[in-house]
Amino acid sequence: xxxxxxxxxxxxxxxxxxxxxxxxxxxWINVELSVLETAVVGAVLVAIVLVWAFLPENGEDEDTDxxxxxxVSNGD
Numbered sequence: 001x002x003x004x005x006x007x008x009x010x011x012x013x014x015x016x017x018x019x020x021x022x023x024x025x026x027x028w029i030n031v032e033l034s035v036l037e038t039a040v041v042g043a044v045l046v047a048i049v050l051v052w053a054f055l056p057e058n059g060e061d062e063d064t065d066x067x068x069x070x071x072v073s074n075g076d
Contacts, residue, residue: 003053011053015045 003011019042023033033041 001054002057008049008053011049012046015042015049019045 019038022041023038026033
């Protein structure tokens with residue numbers, strides 16, 4: 001996992017005000033989003049964040065022999 005569970009919760013919680021303000025900013029340039037369209041954009045953003053968060057980090061999935069070698073002590 002690329003981010004802690006608490007960090008993921010914070011990111012997801014910050015998406016709600018971001019979406020509300022996105023509607024406001026877009027209305028300044030005469031782009032009107034309905035509530036349904038905003039919900040779809042929000043669902044897509046949440047899906048993107050979740051997919052990114054649950055992808056393994058580089059090299060994390062290769063922890064077979066290499067990790068075992070690093071965890072072995074040098075003593076008898």
